[in-house]
Amino acid sequence: MNIKAVPHQRFEGIYWIILEDGTKRIATRNLTPGRSVYGERLIRIDESEYRIWDPYRSKLAAAILKGMKDLPIRGRSRVLYLGAASGTTASHVSDIVGEKGYVYCIEFSPRSIRDLIDNVCRFRVNMAPILADARFPIKYSTLVGEVDVIYCDIAQPEQASTLADNAGIYLRKGGWIMLAVKARSIDVTKEPSEIYQREINTLKERGFKIAETINLEPYEKDHAMVIAQFEI
Ligand SMILES: C[S@@+](CC[C@H](N)C(=O)[O-])C[C@H]1O[C@@H](n2cnc3c(N)ncnc32)[C@H](O)[C@@H]1O
Known part of the structure; x- marks a missing residue:
């Protein structure tokens, strides 16, 4: 299964990333492609790169x-x-x-x-x-x-x-x-x-x-x- 990005249903600038195994994670679109800040996974889809946003690290x-x-x-x-x-x-x-x-x-x-x-x-x-x-x-x-x-x-x-x-x-x-x-x-x-x-x-x-x-x-x-x- 291909990884997909779907805009969040309510919040601008936030995305759902549907991973290879079907699990859903939230993410933001990376303003600095290629750079991760705290070891978060980067996902490239077409022209955009997304940073998976970890709820255990960010309130x-x-x-x-x-x-x-x-x-x-x-x-x-x-x-x-x-x-x-x-x-x-x-x-x-x-x-x-x-x-x-x-x-x-x-x-x-x-x-x-x-x-x-x-x-x-x-x-x-x-x-x-x-x-x-x-x-x-x-x-x-x-x-x-x-x-x-x-x-x-x-x-x-x-x-x-x-x-x-x-x-x-x-x-x-x-x-x-x-x-x-x-x-x-x-x-x-x-x-x-x-x-x-x-x-x-x-x-x-x-x-x-x-x-x-x-x-x-x-x-x-x-x-x-x-x-x-x-x-x-
Ligand atoms: C819980 S951590 C923040 C985590 C961060 N918000 C995040 O999610 O990535 C609290 C931070 O507040 C800083 N802090 C505490 N009191 C402060 C103050 N009076 N002025 C500025 N920074 C302060 C601490 O040094 C610490 O880095």
């Missing part, structure tokens, strides 16, 4: 596979990415937004940002690596412009307030945030942990309307993805 892929209703990151989106690490997920975001979009990558670990630059940003025209602490967003105001989406995965306590501080400066009115949050219970809607509830409350108090909360099990233990719109 965004996990959220999509868990049935996310709406993905605010699209072609041409400008995205502020807090906690980019070495670029596993950020590189797929770069594929999705394409050459007319942009991804500002905030990361405070010098080691991770070095890998991000050497393996990812150097080859991509739409990514800026920024060595900075996301808790002090004003410090990168000369480097970051207004954005449509903020994606936050800094795995820190108080990350909702860090995210809201960034939104106050960089997010356009009506823009969206995506927050990867630790949630102890399996069913996050029934038995949210204290931390999770506190993060949600912070978002509401700071002007966000929660659109969706997605439990990331079994791909990511004890985590949920919260998607919300900025109303102020």
Whole structure:
């Protein structure tokens, strides 16, 4: 059986790859053909190359596979990415937004940002690596412009307030945030942990309307993805 690529039924820039044995994997179209970022499989079909997107390595892929209703990151989106690490997920975001979009990558670990630059940003025209602490967003105001989406995965306590501080400066009115949050219970809607509830409350108090909360099990233990719109 030939390998096939089928556009995702709802999300622009995301594909289903049907492999030789009939299994389905999600993927993005590679903006840098021939280059893989974290050892993911590259699939060439006609003129395009796709990168298989691993939901066990990327919470965004996990959220999509868990049935996310709406993905605010699209072609041409400008995205502020807090906690980019070495670029596993950020590189797929770069594929999705394409050459007319942009991804500002905030990361405070010098080691991770070095890998991000050497393996990812150097080859991509739409990514800026920024060595900075996301808790002090004003410090990168000369480097970051207004954005449509903020994606936050800094795995820190108080990350909702860090995210809201960034939104106050960089997010356009009506823009969206995506927050990867630790949630102890399996069913996050029934038995949210204290931390999770506190993060949600912070978002509401700071002007966000929660659109969706997605439990990331079994791909990511004890985590949920919260998607919300900025109303102020
Ligand atoms: C869970 S990892 C991110 C994984 C990444 N989002 C991915 O899917 O490829 C969290 C990252 O956030 C970074 N981080 C934590 N606190 C931060 C802060 N205050 N400012 C910037 N980066 C931070 C850490 O150094 C780490 O690389």
